[in-house]
Amino acid sequence: MARRVRQNAGFLLGGVAGALLLIVLLAEGREALHARGPMTGGHEDIACDACHRPAPGSLRQQLQANARYALGLRSSPADFGLQRADSAQCLACHDFPEDRHPVFRFVEPRFRKAREALHPESCISCHLEHRGVRVSLESIDFCEHCHEDTRLKKDPLDVSHEQLIEAGEWQSCLGCHDFHGNHVMTESRKIGEVIAPGTIRAYFGTASSPYSAQKRFEPRREPTP
Numbered sequence: 001m002a003r004r005v006r007q008n009a010g011f012l013l014g015g016v017a018g019a020l021l022l023i024v025l026l027a028e029g030r031e032a033l034h035a036r037g038p039m040t041g042g043h044e045d046i047a048c049d050a051c052h053r054p055a056p057g058s059l060r061q062q063l064q065a066n067a068r069y070a071l072g073l074r075s076s077p078a079d080f081g082l083q084r085a086d087s088a089q090c091l092a093c094h095d096f097p098e099d100r101h102p103v104f105r106f107v108e109p110r111f112r113k114a115r116e117a118l119h120p121e122s123c124i125s126c127h128l129e130h131r132g133v134r135v136s137l138e139s140i141d142f143c144e145h146c147h148e149d150t151r152l153k154k155d156p157l158d159v160s161h162e163q164l165i166e167a168g169e170w171q172s173c174l175g176c177h178d179f180h181g182n183h184v185m186t187e188s189r190k191i192g193e194v195i196a197p198g199t200i201r202a203y204f205g206t207a208s209s210p211y212s213a214q215k216r217f218e219p220r221r222e223p224t225p
Protein backbone atom coordinates (compact mmCIF):
# COMPACT_ATOMS: atom_id res chain seq x y z
CA MET A 1 0.00 0.00 0.00
CA ALA A 2 2.71 2.45 1.05
CA ARG A 3 4.58 1.46 -2.04
CA ARG A 4 1.53 2.11 -4.17
CA VAL A 5 1.15 5.60 -2.70
CA ARG A 6 4.77 6.37 -3.31
CA GLN A 7 4.44 5.17 -6.84
CA ASN A 8 1.39 7.31 -7.39
CA ALA A 9 3.11 10.30 -5.82
CA GLY A 10 6.09 9.61 -8.06
CA PHE A 11 3.83 9.39 -11.05
CA LEU A 12 2.06 12.59 -10.10
CA LEU A 13 5.34 14.37 -9.57
CA GLY A 14 6.53 13.10 -12.91
CA GLY A 15 3.31 14.33 -14.47
CA VAL A 16 3.62 17.79 -12.98
CA ALA A 17 7.30 18.06 -13.81
CA GLY A 18 6.52 16.80 -17.28
CA ALA A 19 3.76 19.35 -17.78
CA LEU A 20 5.98 22.17 -16.54
CA LEU A 21 8.77 20.98 -18.74
CA LEU A 22 6.42 20.86 -21.70
CA ILE A 23 5.46 24.47 -21.11
CA VAL A 24 9.09 25.50 -20.74
CA LEU A 25 10.14 23.60 -23.86
CA LEU A 26 7.31 24.96 -25.96
CA ALA A 27 8.04 28.48 -24.75
CA GLU A 28 11.73 27.99 -25.49
CA GLY A 29 10.95 26.54 -28.89
CA ARG A 30 8.79 29.51 -29.78
CA GLU A 31 11.40 31.86 -28.34
CA ALA A 32 14.10 30.22 -30.48
CA LEU A 33 12.01 30.60 -33.62
CA HIS A 34 11.33 34.24 -32.86
CA ALA A 35 14.90 34.93 -31.75
CA ARG A 36 16.29 33.71 -35.09
CA GLY A 37 17.84 36.61 -36.96
CA PRO A 38 17.51 37.42 -40.66
CA MET A 39 18.57 34.82 -43.23
CA THR A 40 21.69 34.88 -45.39
CA GLY A 41 20.90 36.83 -48.58
CA GLY A 42 19.23 34.44 -51.05
CA HIS A 43 17.95 32.04 -48.35
CA GLU A 44 14.79 33.97 -47.49
CA ASP A 45 12.51 31.57 -49.36
CA ILE A 46 14.24 28.32 -48.42
CA ALA A 47 12.15 25.97 -46.28
CA CYS A 48 13.41 25.20 -42.77
CA ASP A 49 13.64 21.49 -43.54
CA ALA A 50 16.00 22.04 -46.49
CA CYS A 51 18.64 22.71 -43.81
CA HIS A 52 17.10 21.16 -40.67
CA ARG A 53 15.94 17.62 -41.28
CA PRO A 54 12.99 16.59 -39.11
CA ALA A 55 14.34 15.00 -35.91
CA PRO A 56 13.77 11.27 -35.48
CA GLY A 57 10.73 10.20 -33.47
CA SER A 58 7.29 11.72 -33.04
CA LEU A 59 6.81 14.95 -31.10
CA ARG A 60 5.57 12.86 -28.16
CA GLN A 61 8.72 10.71 -28.20
CA GLN A 62 10.93 13.82 -28.38
CA LEU A 63 9.08 15.33 -25.42
CA GLN A 64 9.39 12.14 -23.42
CA ALA A 65 13.10 11.88 -24.18
CA ASN A 66 13.62 15.50 -23.10
CA ALA A 67 11.56 14.98 -19.96
CA ARG A 68 13.76 11.98 -19.12
CA TYR A 69 16.82 14.14 -19.72
CA ALA A 70 15.51 16.88 -17.43
CA LEU A 71 14.88 14.28 -14.72
CA GLY A 72 18.40 12.90 -15.05
CA LEU A 73 17.26 9.61 -16.60
CA ARG A 74 18.91 10.27 -19.96
CA SER A 75 22.42 11.56 -20.68
CA SER A 76 21.65 13.99 -23.50
CA PRO A 77 18.66 16.01 -24.69
CA ALA A 78 16.88 14.83 -27.84
CA ASP A 79 16.66 17.01 -30.94
CA PHE A 80 13.40 18.82 -30.73
CA GLY A 81 11.37 19.04 -33.92
CA LEU A 82 14.25 19.85 -36.23
CA GLN A 83 17.80 18.53 -36.44
CA ARG A 84 20.88 20.71 -36.55
CA ALA A 85 21.93 21.84 -40.01
CA ASP A 86 25.22 20.52 -41.39
CA SER A 87 27.37 20.61 -44.55
CA ALA A 88 25.48 17.76 -46.22
CA GLN A 89 22.39 19.98 -46.50
CA CYS A 90 24.41 22.92 -47.86
CA LEU A 91 26.07 20.69 -50.43
CA ALA A 92 22.71 19.40 -51.66
CA CYS A 93 22.27 22.87 -53.23
CA HIS A 94 25.82 24.29 -53.33
CA ASP A 95 27.80 21.52 -54.90
CA PHE A 96 30.56 23.54 -56.62
CA PRO A 97 32.31 20.85 -58.65
CA GLU A 98 35.53 22.87 -58.76
CA ASP A 99 35.69 24.30 -55.23
CA ARG A 100 39.36 24.97 -54.58
CA HIS A 101 38.75 24.50 -50.85
CA PRO A 102 36.24 21.64 -50.63
CA VAL A 103 35.28 20.84 -47.03
CA PHE A 104 35.89 17.07 -47.36
CA ARG A 105 39.54 17.71 -48.16
CA PHE A 106 40.20 19.10 -44.69
CA VAL A 107 39.49 15.90 -42.80
CA GLU A 108 42.99 14.75 -43.87
CA PRO A 109 45.43 14.35 -40.93
CA ARG A 110 47.77 17.06 -42.22
CA PHE A 111 45.09 19.72 -41.57
CA ARG A 112 44.75 18.83 -37.89
CA LYS A 113 46.05 22.18 -36.63
CA ALA A 114 43.88 24.14 -39.05
CA ARG A 115 40.89 22.06 -37.94
CA GLU A 116 41.50 22.96 -34.32
CA ALA A 117 41.80 26.66 -35.15
CA LEU A 118 39.14 27.04 -37.83
CA HIS A 119 37.12 23.86 -38.53
CA PRO A 120 37.37 24.26 -42.30
CA GLU A 121 35.82 20.78 -42.67
CA SER A 122 32.35 22.25 -42.03
CA CYS A 123 30.52 24.98 -43.99
CA ILE A 124 28.90 26.26 -40.82
CA SER A 125 32.24 27.20 -39.21
CA CYS A 126 32.37 30.09 -41.67
CA HIS A 127 28.70 30.48 -42.62
CA LEU A 128 26.50 30.61 -39.54
CA GLU A 129 22.84 31.13 -40.48
CA HIS A 130 20.13 33.41 -39.06
CA ARG A 131 22.55 36.32 -38.75
CA GLY A 132 21.82 38.01 -42.04
CA VAL A 133 25.44 37.73 -43.19
CA ARG A 134 27.18 35.97 -46.05
CA VAL A 135 30.29 34.91 -44.12
CA SER A 136 30.20 34.87 -40.31
CA LEU A 137 33.98 34.69 -39.72
CA GLU A 138 35.46 37.64 -37.90
CA SER A 139 38.84 37.42 -39.55
CA ILE A 140 39.66 37.90 -43.21
CA ASP A 141 43.23 36.66 -42.71
CA PHE A 142 42.53 33.00 -41.91
CA CYS A 143 44.53 31.86 -44.99
CA GLU A 144 47.45 31.91 -42.58
CA HIS A 145 46.41 28.55 -41.13
CA CYS A 146 47.33 26.69 -44.34
CA HIS A 147 49.39 28.85 -46.69
CA GLU A 148 52.56 29.64 -44.78
CA ASP A 149 54.57 27.53 -47.21
CA THR A 150 52.92 28.80 -50.40
CA ARG A 151 55.64 29.71 -52.92
CA LEU A 152 55.16 30.21 -56.67
CA LYS A 153 57.83 28.97 -59.06
CA LYS A 154 57.49 32.07 -61.24
CA ASP A 155 55.68 34.56 -59.09
CA PRO A 156 53.79 37.05 -61.29
CA LEU A 157 53.22 39.68 -58.56
CA ASP A 158 55.12 42.96 -58.20
CA VAL A 159 55.48 42.03 -54.50
CA SER A 160 55.86 38.25 -54.43
CA HIS A 161 53.75 35.82 -52.39
CA GLU A 162 56.88 34.94 -50.48
CA GLN A 163 57.42 38.58 -49.50
CA LEU A 164 53.76 39.05 -48.58
CA ILE A 165 53.79 35.95 -46.39
CA GLU A 166 57.07 36.89 -44.76
CA ALA A 167 55.65 40.33 -43.93
CA GLY A 168 52.52 38.70 -42.49
CA GLU A 169 50.26 40.43 -45.06
CA TRP A 170 47.49 37.86 -44.65
CA GLN A 171 44.82 40.51 -45.08
CA SER A 172 45.92 40.95 -48.68
CA CYS A 173 45.02 37.41 -49.85
CA LEU A 174 41.26 37.90 -50.14
CA GLY A 175 42.08 41.23 -51.78
CA CYS A 176 43.00 39.31 -54.94
CA HIS A 177 41.52 35.79 -54.51
CA ASP A 178 38.01 34.71 -53.64
CA PHE A 179 37.84 31.64 -51.39
CA HIS A 180 35.92 29.00 -53.32
CA GLY A 181 37.17 30.08 -56.74
CA ASN A 182 33.56 30.35 -57.92
CA HIS A 183 33.63 33.94 -59.21
CA VAL A 184 34.49 34.50 -62.85
CA MET A 185 37.49 36.82 -62.47
CA THR A 186 41.16 37.40 -63.19
CA GLU A 187 43.45 37.96 -60.21
CA SER A 188 45.39 41.20 -60.25
CA ARG A 189 49.20 41.15 -60.24
CA LYS A 190 49.70 44.53 -58.64
CA ILE A 191 49.74 45.05 -54.91
CA GLY A 192 48.36 48.57 -55.51
CA GLU A 193 45.11 47.01 -56.81
CA VAL A 194 44.34 44.84 -53.77
CA ILE A 195 40.70 45.17 -52.65
CA ALA A 196 40.66 47.03 -49.31
CA PRO A 197 40.03 44.94 -46.14
CA GLY A 198 37.00 47.10 -45.31
CA THR A 199 35.39 46.23 -48.64
CA ILE A 200 35.92 42.53 -47.98
CA ARG A 201 34.44 42.81 -44.50
CA ALA A 202 31.42 44.58 -45.99
CA TYR A 203 31.05 41.71 -48.49
CA PHE A 204 31.20 39.20 -45.58
CA GLY A 205 28.12 41.11 -44.41
CA THR A 206 25.61 42.02 -47.09
CA ALA A 207 27.43 44.26 -49.62
CA SER A 208 27.63 42.98 -53.19
CA SER A 209 30.63 41.00 -54.39
CA PRO A 210 33.81 43.00 -55.05
CA TYR A 211 35.13 40.11 -57.18
CA SER A 212 32.53 39.76 -59.90
CA ALA A 213 28.76 39.37 -60.21
CA GLN A 214 29.25 36.40 -62.48
CA LYS A 215 29.65 32.92 -61.02
CA ARG A 216 30.81 29.66 -62.48
CA PHE A 217 28.19 27.57 -60.69
CA GLU A 218 24.85 28.81 -59.40
CA PRO A 219 23.21 27.02 -56.45
CA ARG A 220 20.06 24.94 -56.88
CA ARG A 221 16.84 26.32 -55.43
CA GLU A 222 15.68 22.84 -54.46
CA PRO A 223 18.04 20.36 -52.76
CA THR A 224 19.01 17.23 -54.70
CA PRO A 225 17.05 14.34 -53.16
Ligand code: HEC
Pocket residue numbers: 032033036043046047048049050051052083084085086124127128129130
Ligand atom coordinates in the same frame (compact mmCIF):
# COMPACT_ATOMS: atom_id res chain seq x y z
C1 HEC B 1 19.98 27.74 -45.32
C2 HEC B 1 19.94 26.84 -44.21
C3 HEC B 1 18.95 27.10 -43.08
C4 HEC B 1 17.61 27.36 -43.17
C5 HEC B 1 16.77 27.46 -44.43
C6 HEC B 1 17.13 27.48 -41.83
N1 HEC B 1 18.17 27.31 -40.94
FE1 HEC B 1 18.02 27.30 -38.89
N2 HEC B 1 20.05 27.08 -38.74
C7 HEC B 1 20.90 26.90 -39.81
C8 HEC B 1 22.25 26.80 -39.31
C9 HEC B 1 23.50 26.63 -40.15
C10 HEC B 1 22.17 26.91 -37.89
C11 HEC B 1 23.31 26.88 -36.89
C12 HEC B 1 23.76 28.30 -36.79
C13 HEC B 1 24.16 28.74 -35.43
O1 HEC B 1 24.71 27.95 -34.67
O2 HEC B 1 23.90 29.89 -35.14
C14 HEC B 1 20.77 27.07 -37.57
C15 HEC B 1 20.27 27.19 -36.29
C16 HEC B 1 18.93 27.16 -35.99
C17 HEC B 1 18.39 27.06 -34.64
C18 HEC B 1 19.20 27.01 -33.36
C19 HEC B 1 19.35 25.60 -32.91
C20 HEC B 1 20.36 24.89 -33.71
O3 HEC B 1 20.00 23.86 -34.31
O4 HEC B 1 21.53 25.32 -33.73
C21 HEC B 1 17.02 27.04 -34.75
C22 HEC B 1 16.00 26.90 -33.63
C23 HEC B 1 16.70 27.16 -36.17
N3 HEC B 1 17.90 27.22 -36.88
C24 HEC B 1 15.42 27.19 -36.68
C25 HEC B 1 15.11 27.40 -38.02
C26 HEC B 1 13.75 27.58 -38.53
C27 HEC B 1 12.49 27.55 -37.69
C28 HEC B 1 13.87 27.74 -39.89
C29 HEC B 1 12.78 28.04 -40.91
C30 HEC B 1 12.04 29.28 -40.65
C31 HEC B 1 15.29 27.65 -40.22
N4 HEC B 1 16.00 27.45 -39.06
C32 HEC B 1 15.81 27.74 -41.49
C33 HEC B 1 20.55 26.83 -41.14
C34 HEC B 1 19.29 27.07 -41.67
Ligand code: HEC
Pocket residue numbers: 040041042043046050051085086087089090091092093094123124127129134135219220221222223
Ligand atom coordinates in the same frame (compact mmCIF):
# COMPACT_ATOMS: atom_id res chain seq x y z
C1 HEC C 1 17.55 24.63 -51.05
C2 HEC C 1 18.86 24.98 -51.55
C3 HEC C 1 19.88 25.62 -50.62
C4 HEC C 1 20.35 25.15 -49.41
C5 HEC C 1 19.92 23.91 -48.66
C6 HEC C 1 21.38 26.08 -48.98
N1 HEC C 1 21.49 27.10 -49.90
FE1 HEC C 1 22.74 28.68 -49.78
N2 HEC C 1 21.81 29.56 -51.37
C7 HEC C 1 20.85 28.96 -52.16
C8 HEC C 1 20.37 29.92 -53.14
C9 HEC C 1 19.32 29.64 -54.21
C10 HEC C 1 21.07 31.13 -52.89
C11 HEC C 1 20.90 32.48 -53.60
C12 HEC C 1 21.90 32.61 -54.70
C13 HEC C 1 21.71 33.90 -55.42
O1 HEC C 1 20.83 34.68 -55.10
O2 HEC C 1 22.53 34.14 -56.32
C14 HEC C 1 21.98 30.86 -51.77
C15 HEC C 1 22.88 31.78 -51.24
C16 HEC C 1 23.89 31.46 -50.34
C17 HEC C 1 24.96 32.34 -49.94
C18 HEC C 1 25.18 33.77 -50.44
C19 HEC C 1 25.73 33.72 -51.83
C20 HEC C 1 26.08 35.07 -52.37
O3 HEC C 1 26.87 35.14 -53.32
O4 HEC C 1 25.57 36.08 -51.86
C21 HEC C 1 25.75 31.64 -49.06
C22 HEC C 1 27.01 32.12 -48.38
C23 HEC C 1 25.14 30.33 -48.89
N3 HEC C 1 24.02 30.26 -49.69
C24 HEC C 1 25.65 29.33 -48.08
C25 HEC C 1 24.89 28.20 -47.69
C26 HEC C 1 25.22 27.34 -46.59
C27 HEC C 1 26.45 27.47 -45.72
C28 HEC C 1 24.23 26.40 -46.49
C29 HEC C 1 24.06 25.30 -45.46
C30 HEC C 1 23.92 25.78 -44.08
C31 HEC C 1 23.28 26.67 -47.56
N4 HEC C 1 23.72 27.78 -48.26
C32 HEC C 1 22.14 25.94 -47.84
C33 HEC C 1 20.42 27.66 -52.04
C34 HEC C 1 20.60 26.86 -50.92
Ligand code: HEC
Pocket residue numbers: 087090091094103118119120121122123124125126127135178179180181182183215
Ligand atom coordinates in the same frame (compact mmCIF):
# COMPACT_ATOMS: atom_id res chain seq x y z
C1 HEC D 1 37.10 28.31 -43.94
C2 HEC D 1 35.93 29.11 -44.19
C3 HEC D 1 34.88 28.64 -45.17
C4 HEC D 1 34.30 27.39 -45.26
C5 HEC D 1 34.59 26.14 -44.46
C6 HEC D 1 33.29 27.51 -46.29
N1 HEC D 1 33.28 28.78 -46.80
FE1 HEC D 1 31.98 29.53 -48.19
N2 HEC D 1 32.98 31.31 -48.18
C7 HEC D 1 34.03 31.63 -47.34
C8 HEC D 1 34.51 32.96 -47.66
C9 HEC D 1 35.68 33.67 -46.99
C10 HEC D 1 33.70 33.45 -48.71
C11 HEC D 1 33.80 34.83 -49.39
C12 HEC D 1 34.79 34.74 -50.56
C13 HEC D 1 34.16 34.12 -51.79
O1 HEC D 1 33.14 34.63 -52.25
O2 HEC D 1 34.68 33.09 -52.29
C14 HEC D 1 32.73 32.38 -49.00
C15 HEC D 1 31.74 32.48 -49.96
C16 HEC D 1 30.74 31.53 -50.14
C17 HEC D 1 29.62 31.68 -51.05
C18 HEC D 1 29.32 32.89 -51.92
C19 HEC D 1 30.23 32.94 -53.12
C20 HEC D 1 29.92 31.93 -54.18
O3 HEC D 1 30.87 31.31 -54.67
O4 HEC D 1 28.77 31.72 -54.56
C21 HEC D 1 28.88 30.52 -50.95
C22 HEC D 1 27.61 30.19 -51.71
C23 HEC D 1 29.54 29.67 -49.99
N3 HEC D 1 30.68 30.31 -49.53
C24 HEC D 1 29.10 28.42 -49.62
C25 HEC D 1 29.81 27.51 -48.84
C26 HEC D 1 29.43 26.13 -48.61
C27 HEC D 1 28.18 25.47 -49.17
C28 HEC D 1 30.38 25.57 -47.81
C29 HEC D 1 30.51 24.13 -47.37
C30 HEC D 1 30.44 23.13 -48.46
C31 HEC D 1 31.36 26.62 -47.51
N4 HEC D 1 30.98 27.77 -48.18
C32 HEC D 1 32.47 26.47 -46.69
C33 HEC D 1 34.56 30.83 -46.36
C34 HEC D 1 34.23 29.50 -46.14
Ligand code: HEC
Pocket residue numbers: 100101106111114118120140141142143144145146147173174177178179
Ligand atom coordinates in the same frame (compact mmCIF):
# COMPACT_ATOMS: atom_id res chain seq x y z
C1 HEC E 1 42.29 24.73 -44.19
C2 HEC E 1 43.39 25.00 -45.10
C3 HEC E 1 43.28 26.16 -46.04
C4 HEC E 1 42.88 27.45 -45.79
C5 HEC E 1 42.38 28.02 -44.47
C6 HEC E 1 43.07 28.19 -47.00
N1 HEC E 1 43.56 27.36 -47.98
FE1 HEC E 1 43.93 27.89 -49.91
N2 HEC E 1 44.40 25.98 -50.36
C7 HEC E 1 44.48 24.95 -49.44
C8 HEC E 1 44.86 23.74 -50.14
C9 HEC E 1 45.07 22.37 -49.51
C10 HEC E 1 45.00 24.10 -51.52
C11 HEC E 1 45.39 23.19 -52.67
C12 HEC E 1 46.86 23.25 -52.82
C13 HEC E 1 47.36 22.13 -53.63
O1 HEC E 1 46.57 21.46 -54.31
O2 HEC E 1 48.56 21.94 -53.60
C14 HEC E 1 44.73 25.50 -51.61
C15 HEC E 1 44.79 26.23 -52.78
C16 HEC E 1 44.62 27.60 -52.88
C17 HEC E 1 44.76 28.37 -54.11
C18 HEC E 1 45.18 27.83 -55.46
C19 HEC E 1 44.01 27.19 -56.12
C20 HEC E 1 44.36 26.61 -57.46
O3 HEC E 1 43.42 26.36 -58.18
O4 HEC E 1 45.53 26.39 -57.76
C21 HEC E 1 44.53 29.68 -53.79
C22 HEC E 1 44.55 30.86 -54.73
C23 HEC E 1 44.22 29.71 -52.37
N3 HEC E 1 44.28 28.43 -51.86
C24 HEC E 1 43.93 30.85 -51.68
C25 HEC E 1 43.53 30.88 -50.34
C26 HEC E 1 43.12 32.09 -49.67
C27 HEC E 1 43.06 33.45 -50.31
C28 HEC E 1 42.80 31.72 -48.39
C29 HEC E 1 42.26 32.59 -47.27
C30 HEC E 1 41.09 33.38 -47.61
C31 HEC E 1 43.02 30.28 -48.27
N4 HEC E 1 43.47 29.81 -49.47
C32 HEC E 1 42.80 29.54 -47.13
C33 HEC E 1 44.22 25.02 -48.09
C34 HEC E 1 43.72 26.13 -47.44
Ligand code: HEC
Pocket residue numbers: 143147150151152156157161164165169170172173174175176177187188189190191193194
Ligand atom coordinates in the same frame (compact mmCIF):
# COMPACT_ATOMS: atom_id res chain seq x y z
C1 HEC F 1 48.02 41.34 -55.87
C2 HEC F 1 47.17 40.18 -55.97
C3 HEC F 1 47.50 38.96 -55.15
C4 HEC F 1 47.68 38.90 -53.78
C5 HEC F 1 47.72 40.03 -52.78
C6 HEC F 1 47.82 37.50 -53.46
N1 HEC F 1 47.75 36.73 -54.59
FE1 HEC F 1 47.90 34.74 -54.71
N2 HEC F 1 47.98 34.84 -56.73
C7 HEC F 1 47.80 35.98 -57.47
C8 HEC F 1 48.01 35.68 -58.88
C9 HEC F 1 47.91 36.68 -60.03
C10 HEC F 1 48.32 34.31 -58.94
C11 HEC F 1 48.65 33.47 -60.17
C12 HEC F 1 47.37 32.99 -60.74
C13 HEC F 1 47.61 32.17 -61.96
O1 HEC F 1 48.74 31.83 -62.26
O2 HEC F 1 46.61 31.87 -62.60
C14 HEC F 1 48.26 33.80 -57.57
C15 HEC F 1 48.47 32.48 -57.21
C16 HEC F 1 48.25 31.98 -55.93
C17 HEC F 1 48.24 30.57 -55.57
C18 HEC F 1 48.39 29.41 -56.53
C19 HEC F 1 49.80 28.93 -56.45
C20 HEC F 1 50.09 27.87 -57.47
O3 HEC F 1 50.83 26.97 -57.14
O4 HEC F 1 49.59 27.98 -58.61
C21 HEC F 1 48.02 30.50 -54.23
C22 HEC F 1 47.94 29.23 -53.37
C23 HEC F 1 47.90 31.84 -53.74
N3 HEC F 1 48.03 32.72 -54.80
C24 HEC F 1 47.67 32.18 -52.43
C25 HEC F 1 47.74 33.49 -51.94
C26 HEC F 1 47.81 33.82 -50.54
C27 HEC F 1 47.76 32.83 -49.40
C28 HEC F 1 47.90 35.17 -50.47
C29 HEC F 1 48.03 36.03 -49.24
C30 HEC F 1 49.33 35.92 -48.56
C31 HEC F 1 47.88 35.67 -51.84
N4 HEC F 1 47.80 34.63 -52.69
C32 HEC F 1 47.97 37.02 -52.18
C33 HEC F 1 47.47 37.24 -56.98
C34 HEC F 1 47.56 37.60 -55.65
